[in-house]
Amino acid sequence: MELYHFSKDSGKKITQFNSDFTMSRIVQTDKPAHIGCMHLEENGVVGYHQAVVPQLLIIIKGEGDVRSKDEEYIKVQAGDAVFWGKGEWHETKTASGLTAIVIESDELKPSLFMRKKLN
Template identity: 70%
Template sequence: MYLEENGKIGYHQAVVPQLFLVVNGEGVVRGNSEEEIKVNSGDAVFWNKGEWHETKTETGLTAIVIECDALDISSLIAL
């Protein structure tokens, strides 16, 4: 997906588990809370099914979004 300058994916619920991989640019994301978390190229964000979330960017952002009922990221998480 590509968000242009001042782009926004409004606050909505994830229909299935979702992995959001930022490949270029920067922006902010937020989940159920009002706290915004800055994301940059190389960052990944995971939202569980039913979790509310939003993405915004002032400068533009390109991301790969993977959505699947059976999405299992446990092997990707560093302990």
């Protein structure tokens, strides 16, 4: 399991076309990717299972706890991203609820775009 952060301060100011915003890059793929939005209500859980393909969980609202095999739970919140490799056992749970974008693809390398989060 790898933890990343995609906060505004890690982004780049965009001014082309009279724009005025900050873009925090997350990932790029050349192979097909499945992208979805996951909504976990209060006391929600994504049960302990193996990742079928590399998977990136991007928390956009709320907070929760994540773990991999033989690891303690780690608190995550909006602005954090969690990466699990193919075959890696993992679980996500929340007491208060969280919303996350999930990207699954055989070709995910978040370290190319995001900085690792220090626990």
